[in-house]
Every structure is written in structure tokens, then in C-alpha cells.
Amino acid sequence: xxxxxxxxxxxxxxxxxxxxxxxxxxxxxxxxxxxxxxxxxxxxxxxxxxxxxxxxxxxxxxxxxxxxxxxxxxxxxxxxxxxxxxxxxxxxxxxxxxxxxxxxxxxxxxxxxxxxxxxxxxxxxxxxxxxxxxxxxxxxxxxxxxxxxxxxxxxxxxxxxxxxxxxxxxxxxxxxxxxxxxxxxxxxxxxxxxxxxxxxxxxxxxxxxxxxxxxxxxxxxxxxxxxxxxxxxxxxxxxxxxxxxxxxxxxxxxxxxxxxxxxxxxxxxxxxxxxxxxxxxxxxxxxxxxxxxxxxxxxxxxxxxxxxxxxxxxxxxxxxxxxxxxxxxxxxxxxxxxxxxxxxxxxxxxxx
Ligand code: SF4
Numbered sequence: 001x002x003x004x005x006x007x008x009x010x011x012x013x014x015x016x017x018x019x020x021x022x023x024x025x026x027x028x029x030x031x032x033x034x035x036x037x038x039x040x041x042x043x044x045x046x047x048x049x050x051x052x053x054x055x056x057x058x059x060x061x062x063x064x065x066x067x068x069x070x071x072x073x074x075x076x077x078x079x080x081x082x083x084x085x086x087x088x089x090x091x092x093x094x095x096x097x098x099x100x101x102x103x104x105x106x107x108x109x110x111x112x113x114x115x116x117x118x119x120x121x122x123x124x125x126x127x128x129x130x131x132x133x134x135x136x137x138x139x140x141x142x143x144x145x146x147x148x149x150x151x152x153x154x155x156x157x158x159x160x161x162x163x164x165x166x167x168x169x170x171x172x173x174x175x176x177x178x179x180x181x182x183x184x185x186x187x188x189x190x191x192x193x194x195x196x197x198x199x200x201x202x203x204x205x206x207x208x209x210x211x212x213x214x215x216x217x218x219x220x221x222x223x224x225x226x227x228x229x230x231x232x233x234x235x236x237x238x239x240x241x242x243x244x245x246x247x248x249x250x251x252x253x254x255x256x257x258x259x260x261x262x263x264x265x266x267x268x269x270x271x272x273x274x275x276x277x278x279x280x281x282x283x284x285x286x287x288x289x290x291x292x293x294x295x296x297x298x299x300x301x302x303x304x305x306x307x308x309x310x311x312x313x314x315x316x317x318x319x320x321x322x323x324x325x326x327x328x329x330x331x332x333x334x335x336x337x338x339x340x341x342x343x344x345x346x347x348x349x350x351x352x
Contacts, residue, residue, distance in 0.1 A: 001146065006201050007167055007174065013197030014177035017184070019044075022051055027172070029102040029127035030061055036122045037084050037114065041295075050079055061102060064092040070332070073252065078336045080294060082252070087114025104128050117159075122175070131171040133162030138182025144214040145186060148203030188216075220296040226260040227299055228270045229341050230277070231287070233307040237323035238345065240332060241277070253322070253332040255341055257301065270304040277321075282306045288344035292337040303341050305348060 018024075021044060023035030034054060038047045054075050058064040064072070069089055076085035091112040095102060102123075103109055109120040124132040135158045143149070143161050166174050185192045191210050193199050204210040232239040240253045258273045260266060271281045288303030324332055326349075329342050 001165075002201060003165055006146075006165065006198055009197045009201070010177045010181065011170060011173055014173055014180060018176065018180050019184075022048060022055075024176075027126050029104075029123050031055065032123050032127045033102070033115075033119065034088065036119045037088055038079060040084065041081060042079060047079075050075070061092045061095055064089065065096050073334045074331050077334045077339065080336070082334060084114060091115065102127075104130075106130070106132055125166070125171040125175045127172075129172055131166050131168050133159055133166050134175050134179075135159055135162055136179060136182075138186075139178045141188065141214055142178055142182045142186045145191065145204035145210050146198065146202050148207055148209065148213070150209070150213055223297050225297060225299045226266075227257050227301045228260060228266055228273060229288075229290070229301050229303045229338070230256040230270065230273055230284070231303050231305045231341060231345050232256070232278075232282075232310055233305070233345075234310045234323060237325055238329055238342075239277075239310065239321060240324050240329065241321050243320040252334045253324075254335060255333070255338050260302075266302050266304075270302075274306075278310065282308060282310075287348055288341060290337065290340045290344065292340065299337065301337060301341065303344055305345065 021035075023031055035047070035051055038051055038054075057075055058067060058072075067089070069086065072085050072089045073082060076082060079085075091114060094112055099108065104124075106120050106124050109115055109123055110117065115123075118134050118136060121132040121134040124130040125134065135155070139162065140158050143158050147161070149157075162175075162178070181196070181198075185196050189211070193202070193205050193210060196202065196205075199205055202210070204213055230239070239256065241256050242253050256273060256277055258269055260269045264272075266286065267284070270284050270286075274281050274284065284304035284306050286302060287305040288301075290301040290303060292299040292301060326342060326346060330339070333339055333342065
């Protein structure tokens with residue numbers, strides 16, 4: 001690989017062809033960090049509104065560190081993988097305790113919760129302009145094709161290549177250009193080689209094997225799950241629980257729910273759940289069917305609704321349960337599955 005030539009072509013292309021994202025404006029370490037964590041497992045167009053809201057509410061490490069965890073989780077609601085939000089919150093507090101600001105040193109950044117080699121490298125290069133490499137799925141694919149790699153190679157090879165290629169000047173643009181090339185031109189299938197700024201340096205293109213490397217990884221089998229959700233209303237308040245046994249995210253507020261076991265009917269499962277929570281069955285009406293996906297899991301949830309005077313059962317004083325108005329539910333619920341159920345409830349309520 002002619003490294004100088006490669007950098008030159010790539011950087012020239014990036015200057016004119018990169019996409020604009022809110023995190024590319026004013027890339028402070030804090031903003032780069034938040035965006036990189038949000039972008040893990042999530043597409044850029046999905047992240048944009050979440051990123052804007054998050055930065056508006058928590059514009060600095062200090063404001064994030066001062067917040068209560070539930071506030072952070074509320075803003076994260078819908079993005080999934082809530083451990084990322086908890087780690088961000090813990091890391092903000094640790095940063096201030098240990099360093100008083102965002103640390104500049106790669107090792108110190110990596111020592112914070114939820115920050116791996118990639119994220120630390122992204123902060124160091126994009127915000128501090130240090131020549132630190134990063135490797136993600138896009139970059140791995142671009143390197144595989146540029147070098148015409150036809151067999152499985154250790155991860156170290158990709159990091160070594162990026163360490164060798166990244167320039168001391170413009171490390172931020174270089175890292176972003178590699179990712180952008182993978183996202184816009186060197187696509188997983190049918191790469192747009194005719195539009196590629198480094199086509200003449202590409203081994204896969206020379207060998208005409210760009211469409212077959214890297215070999216596609218076998219897709220993980222989709223797992224289907226059925227669940228029931230209870231929407232129990234008492235005087236315009238809904239019953240929420242944070243008990244591990246009935247909730248999707250342990251320790252966080254959710255509507256009571258339960259998986260439908262093989263051989264059990266929806267109604268039996270809903271009744272059994274009601275019995276466990278209320279100590280008796282109540283007249284439940286099947287009112288909603290909600291589809292929800294998390295990675296390779298497809299959840300079909302069936303919402304059962306009942307309106308009644310449940311407070312007589314003393315639930316209000318039971319730990320792990322609470323009654324909340326729909327507006328409070330909107331703030332307290334952290335899973336988009338429950339937000340979908342809440343939307344169905346609102347629709348029923350509006351019809352009546
Ligand atoms: S020439 Fe084609 S295969 Fe090679 S890096 Fe460019 S887009 Fe990818």
C-alpha cells in the first residue's frame with residue numbers, strides 16, 4: 001500500500017463528500033463520547049433526535065454527573081441497551097472525581113465504565129486530535145478489501161494497519177474518512193468502486209473479488225417470544241412495577257409482564273400474572289398486539305386491559321409497585337415496548 005497516496009486521496013474525498021451530523025459540529029470530547037456510545041448498535045438517523053435531546057438536557061459532564069440515574073434513563077428510553085446509559089452516567093461522575101474534566105489520556109479514558117478501545121480512540125482522535133486508530137465494522141471491511149484479504153485474520157491486523165496509516169496531522173479526518181468510506185462507498189454488498197477515491201490502490205478491485213470479501217457472517221437465528229402485558233387502570237393511574245419477576249428491565253419501572261410459556265394460552269398467562277400481582281384474577285380484555293425487536297429477538301406482546309378499584313388490595317403500599325398517571329408513565333417507563341403499550345392505552349382512553 002502506498003500510504004501517502006492513500007491518505008491524500010482519502011482525505012481529499014472526505015473533505016467534500018462527508019455527511020453532516022450534529023456530533024460533527026463542535027466535536028468536544030464530551031459530545032464525541034456521547035455520540036459514539038449512542039451510535040453503538042444504532043443507526044445514525046435514529047440517533048440524531050436522541051443525541052439532540054440528550055445534549056440539550058445534559059450539555060456538559062457536570063450536568064450529567066449531577067443528574068439522577070432515572071433522568072438519564074428517561075432520555076435514553078427507546079435507544080435500548082440501557083447499560084450504556086448507566087455506564088455513561090457512572091463514567092461522568094468518575095471523570096469528575098478522578099480528573100475534574102474529560103481526561104486526555106487513552107488509558108485513563110479506557111479505564112472508565114463502558115469505554116473500550118474503539119470509543120477511547122474515537123475521543124482521542126476526533127476531539128483531542130491524537131493519532132489514535134479506531135476499528136469498527138466499516139473500517140474492517142474497507143481494510144479487508146483494500147488488502148484483498150481472503151481468509152480469516154486476527155483482529156490485531158486491523159488495528160496494526162490503522163496505526164500505520166493514521167497521519168499525525170488530521171487523525172480525526174482520517175478516522176472519520178475510513179468509516180465514511182465504508183458507510184457510503186465500500187458497502188457490504190455491491191461496493192461502489194467506480195465512485196471510490198482509492199480504487200486504484202485497492203487489491204480486491206484489482207483481483208475483482210470486492211463482491212465476495214469479506215465473506216458474509218452467518219446471520220443469527222431470529223428468536224420469537226410471546227408475552228402478555230397487564231394494563232391495570234385505577235382512577236386514571238396505571239400500575240407499574242420494578243420487580244425483577246414482572247419487569248423487562250430489572251430495577252426499572254415497567255408495566256407488569258410475563259412471557260407466554262409453551263402450551264399456555266394468552267389468557268391463562270395473563271390470569272396467572274394477575275393472580276401473582278393482585279392475589280386474584282380480574283376481568284381482563286385483550287386490547288393490543290405490539291411488535292417489538294431487540295437485536296435478534298422478536299417479541300410479540302399482547303396487552304390486557306382492566307379498569308377497577310385495585311387500591312383496595314393495598315398495592316399502593318407494596319414495595320416494587322406504584323400507580324402513575326399516563327404522563328408520569330411517559331417519564332418513568334424506560335423500554336419502548338412499554339411506551340408502545342402506553343400509546344395503545346391512550347388510544348383506548350381517547351375512544352371512551
Ligand atoms: S475500490 Fe471498491 S472494494 Fe476497494 S475500497 Fe473502494 S469501494 Fe471498496
